[in-house]
Amino acid sequence: MNSVSELQRRRAVNQIWNAAEDYSFLPDFKAFDKDGNAELYWNSVIGAVRRHYEYAKLAKVFASFQQYEESDEYEGLLWIGLENAVYQKEQPERPVLEKLRRDYAERYLAVYGASSLDDYHLYDCLATAHYERILGKEPQMSRYDKKLLDELEFGPELDTDAIVERAGELFSRWFQITLEEKRRERRLPLIGFKRRGGKKEKTRYRQFGIGIADHPLHAYTDEEELLRREDEPTTHLNAAQLRAFMAFKFGASMYSEQENAELERKLCSGNHSLCHLLFTRGVPEKGKIQNAFEALRKEREAKQIEMNRQYYRQHLAENRTSIDRLASRIRNSVLLYLQPSDIRSDSGKLDGTRIWRAGILQDEKVFLRTEQGNMGDLSVDILLDASTSQSERQERVSTQGYIIAEALTRCSIPCRVMSFCSMTGYTILRIFREYDKPRENEKIFEYVSNGCNRDGLAIRAVHELMNNSPCENKILILLSDVKPHDALRVFSEDSSDYTAYERETGVRDTAAEVRKARGDGIAVICVFTGDEQDLPNAKLVYNKDFTRIATVDKLADAVGTLLQNQIRNL
Amino acid sequence: MFAFLKNEGIDPAILQRIREFREQYPASEDMRHRIPQPRFHYYGKEIWEQALTALLAGENLLLVGPKATGKNVLAENLAAVFARPAWDISFYLNTDAASLIGTDTFKNGEVQFRRGPITQCAQEGGFGVLDEINMAKNESLAVLHATLDFRRIIDVPGYERIRLSPCTRFVATMNYGYAGTRELNEALASRFMVLNMPIIGQENLQKLLQSQFPHLRNEYAQQLSQLFQDIRKKCDSSEISTKALDLRGLLSAVSLVENGLSLGQALEMGMTNKSFDPFERQLVQDLITARVRGDLYARDLFEEK
Numbered sequence: 118m119n120s121v122s123e124l125q126r127r128r129a130v131n132q133i134w135n136a137a138e139d140y141s142f143l144p145d146f147k148a149f150d151k152d153g154n155a156e157l158y159w160n161s162v163i164g165a166v167r168r169h170y171e172y173a174k175l176a177k178v179f180a181s182f183q184q185y186e187e188s189d190e191y192e193g194l195l196w197i198g199l200e201n202a203v204y205q206k207e208q209p210e211r212p213v214l215e216k217l218r219r220d221y222a223e224r225y226l227a228v229y230g231a232s233s234l235d236d237y238h239l240y241d242c243l244a245t246a247h248y249e250r251i252l253g254k255e256p257q258m259s260r261y262d263k264k265l266l267d268e269l270e271f272g273p274e275l276d277t278d279a280i281v282e283r284a285g286e287l288f289s290r291w292f293q294i295t296l297e298e299k300r301r302e303r304r305l306p307l308i309g310f311k312r313r314g315g316k317k318e319k320t321r322y323r324q325f326g327i328g329i330a331d332h333p334l335h336a337y338t339d340e341e342e343l344l345r346r347e348d349e350p351t352t353h354l355n356a357a358q359l360r361a362f363m364a365f366k367f368g369a370s371m372y373s374e375q376e377n378a379e380l381e382r383k384l385c386s387g388n389h390s391l392c393h394l395l396f397t398r399g400v401p402e403k404g405k406i407q408n409a410f411e412a413l414r415k416e417r418e419a420k421q422i423e424m425n426r427q428y429y430r431q432h433l434a435e436n437r438t439s440i441d442r443l444a445s446r447i448r449n450s451v452l453l454y455l456q457p458s459d460i461r462s463d464s465g466k467l468d469g470t471r472i473w474r475a476g477i478l479q480d481e482k483v484f485l486r487t488e489q490g491n492m493g494d495l496s497v498d499i500l501l502d503a504s505t506s507q508s509e510r511q512e513r514v515s516t517q518g519y520i521i522a523e524a525l526t527r528c529s530i531p532c533r534v535m536s537f538c539s540m541t542g543y544t545i546l547r548i549f550r551e552y553d554k555p556r557e558n559e560k561i562f563e564y565v566s567n568g569c570n571r572d573g574l575a576i577r578a579v580h581e582l583m584n585n586s587p588c589e590n591k592i593l594i595l596l597s598d599v600k601p602h603d604a605l606r607v608f609s610e611d612s613s614d615y616t617a618y619e620r621e622t623g624v625r626d627t628a629a630e631v632r633k634a635r636g637d638g639i640a641v642i643c644v645f646t647g648d649e650q651d652l653p654n655a656k657l658v659y660n661k662d663f664t665r666i667a668t669v670d671k672l673a674d675a676v677g678t679l680l681q682n683q684i685r686n687l
Numbered sequence: 688m689f690a691f692l693k694n695e696g697i698d699p700a701i702l703q704r705i706r707e708f709r710e711q712y713p714a715s716e717d718m719r720h721r722i723p724q725p726r727f728h729y730y731g732k733e734i735w736e737q738a739l740t741a742l743l744a745g746e747n748l749l750l751v752g753p754k755a756t757g758k759n760v761l762a763e764n765l766a767a768v769f770a771r772p773a774w775d776i777s778f779y780l781n782t783d784a785a786s787l788i789g790t791d792t793f794k795n796g797e798v799q800f801r802r803g804p805i806t807q808c809a810q811e812g813g814f815g816v817l818d819e820i821n822m823a824k825n826e827s828l829a830v831l832h833a834t835l836d837f838r839r840i841i842d843v844p845g846y847e848r849i850r851l852s853p854c855t856r857f858v859a860t861m862n863y864g865y866a867g868t869r870e871l872n873e874a875l876a877s878r879f880m881v882l883n884m885p886i887i888g889q890e891n892l893q894k895l896l897q898s899q900f901p902h903l904r905n906e907y908a909q910q911l912s913q914l915f916q917d918i919r920k921k922c923d924s925s926e927i928s929t930k931a932l933d934l935r936g937l938l939s940a941v942s943l944v945e946n947g948l949s950l951g952q953a954l955e956m957g958m959t960n961k962s963f964d965p966f967e968r969q970l971v972q973d974l975i976t977a978r979v980r981g982d983l984y985a986r987d988l989f990e991e992k
Contacts, residue, residue: 124966127966128966128969128970128973131921131926131970131973132973132977134920134921134924134926135917135920135921135973135974135977136977138920140920140921140923140924140926155973157973157976157977161977210913211910211913211977211978212906212910213910213976213977213978213979213980216980217976217977434966437964437966438925438928441928441964452780466785466790466791467790467791467792467798469791469798472798
């Protein structure tokens with residue numbers, strides 16, 4: 118037994134919730150069989166314990182075991198006692214438990230029944246005896262063990278306090294341990310220790326019944342990490358070298374040099390007059406890695422891409438539900454917006470202007486049938502902010518992007534996914550997936566944050582790309598923290614001085630670009646990924662058309678509502 | 688039907704007024720076949736009284752509630768109690784005025800008006816069940832405004848104005864909260880009295896099971912209705928979709944057991960397989976396993992006849 122999949126974990130939690138008749142807590146103990154599948158009987162017991170007893174008091178007892186070396190054994194023994202008690206409480210309401218319990222006991226004995234004799238472990242011995250008793254057999258055991266088991270098998274008449282008291286008495290008498298938690302000896306919690314990308318709960322597996330249980334130690338911090346921007350290197354490269362460097366770093370340009378120059382002339386004006394653009398599909402340029410720093414960076418990126426994929430897989434169940442929900446909402450609003458068109462037919466609504474044909478020409482097609490329109494005239498572009506300020510949430514942003522793209526794909530709405538970042542005067546637009554490549558959503562996980570973000574220029578560039586979209590109606594979804602920041606400064610007319618492209622200047626420029634796009638009939642909406650303090654910026658730039666998502670599972674509803682509103686207004 | 692209502696404890700005064708209504712408006716012979724003969728009864732005294740009173744007062748009803756709350760059962764029951772012919776009109780996205788009111792056709796060399804279900808129902812004094820009214824676009828329902836409010840008319844441009852028979856009533860149903868549904872606009876909602884349908888409780892579900900299957904053993908009626916509540920809880924906490932929360936499926940499953948399948952197989956067909964996501968099916972299967980044995984057959988579930 119090595120690992121438990123996310124799906125089985127979620128399944129176990131669901132089994133526990135069901136038995137507890139309460140969905141508001143996250144269980145600490147979960148039971149799995151030796152193949153890593155959720156163990157229905159034990160999870161039902163765990164849930165039922167929650168329902169019949171005050172779990173907080175029991176949790177204290179379990180916590181107090183942690184100070185001893187044999188904590189796993191004590192835990193196991195206490196669970197045997199609880200199982201015995203809660204089974205008798207629950208069985209009258211849930212008669213099927215009898216069968217589930219017997220089945221479980223049989224399975225347990227088939228796996229552990231024989232082996233526990235040679236290698237004596239108190240827990241194994243008592244557990245075997247307990248399950249033998251369940252099957253109506255008289256177990257072979259020493260008088261000493263028998264007495265312990267008799268005492269341990271709590272009856273249904275005990276309430277929580279009585280159980281805690283009995284347990285305290287029993288464990289101190291048989292094992293000379295006290296169930297008072299000694300504060301002093303507690304292991305230092307893992308607070309203050311934080312690994313990038315390793316924010317999941319630390320999980321410990323132990324023997325539990327025939328399988329294992331996992332028992333999370335909540336080890337995470339809320340410590341605000343200060344945002345660190347990558348230092349902008351002042352470059353000594355000439356223009357051509359710099360362009361080559363960018364292409365090498367981010368991928369070959371998708372335009373020829375001339376086309377690119379054309380685009381830059383058109384787009385890099387006003388606030389962005391000294392900027393350059395790189396449009397790339399991430400196709401690697403051939404060339405040698407120039408230095409160790411670059412090599413390290415490449416390696417880091419590869420790791421991040423793997424982490425993005427992993428994050429998606431770890432939350433597979435939720436993500437799939439999100440995709441499903443979002444897809445059905447989009448499908449629904451799109452259907453609503455499609456205008457039906459009338460076609461000539463030999464049945465349906467009579468068309469008064471053509472009725473003469475029936476009598477004169479024997480043409481029976483004098484009726485109109487309503488035909489559903491097609492979705493061909495709506496396209497969606499998704500733009501991910503890939504600046505360093507997003508580095509703490511790269512996995513989440515890529516997963517969100519993927520969910521939206523996948524939902525749109527399922528509705529057969531053409532969608533294009535891009536990310537942008539800026540570096541040394543270049544704003545790089547990376548295209549992950551084109552309108553006509555519905556099978557390439559996986560590429561979105563190649564999203565890696567890098568450098569700064571010149572939101573205004575990026576939106577302007579995407580606006581230009583979208584103008585060439587074959588569809589009549591266009592929606593642009595940004596996943597951004599609305600925190601424009603770029604090293605290349607902006608010349609301000611009023612003060613005839615340069616101001617940094619950040620804060621008010623950056624936000625105002627971004628807002629202006631969003632307005633321009635809207636003026637061209639592109640619906641722009643934003644999924645706000647940033648922190649509380651930047652919310653006012655989002656309001657300023659996107660007006661009402663943005664949504665803030667506390668957890669990924671809210672994504673579908675939030676984006677669904679935004680999209681519905683936009684589609685309605687088309 | 689009256690015996691059942693009396694049994695449910697409905698106010699006798701209301702029942703008396705229904706009898707008077709039925710005497711005053713007897714259904715015509717050729718419409719008799721449209722009077723529903725319900726297979727299921729709706730349980731719930733309060734809802735019954737509210738619905739009956741509203742209809743007696745000449746109002747139209749809107750039944751709002753999530754899946755498996757008996758909206759259509761109640762609508763059908765109501766038509767049966769009042770002994771009125773019923774028209775079932777399902778609303779969908781492209782429902783338009785023509786499909787409701789009627790449309791032109793070409794008959795015997797001339798254009799004639801072919802009545803739609805609403806028009807027929809209005810003229811025959813029927814009960815129109817407007818099923819899933821919120822599936823249609825609000826704009827296309829605007830033609831019903833005059834029909835549903837105090838004017839009680841249907842005005843088709845180019846034709847005569849049709850007056851509603853005094854015993855015509857409309858009972859609309861709508862499901863709130865799943866992906867396919869939309870808000871009903873104010874103009875339309877204001878033309879109905881709205882009944883919020885309560886979720887069927889454990890006890891009433893047990894009653895329903897036992898009335899459908901009089902030989903079903905008490906303990907299994909209880910466990911099966913518990914199972915339904917378990918599934919509902921899981922839907923409410925949005926761990927699974929509402930696909931497996933299927934009351935019709937549960938009833939059909941019991942009937943399959945009666946006809947020879949094992950309970951496990953029957954529930955799989957009736958409930959688990961309603962969901963097409965393998966993980967969701969697994970969760971539903973766990974709920975079933977934690978509630979009833981799969982290897983039970985008719986002889987276990989039912990008492991000897």
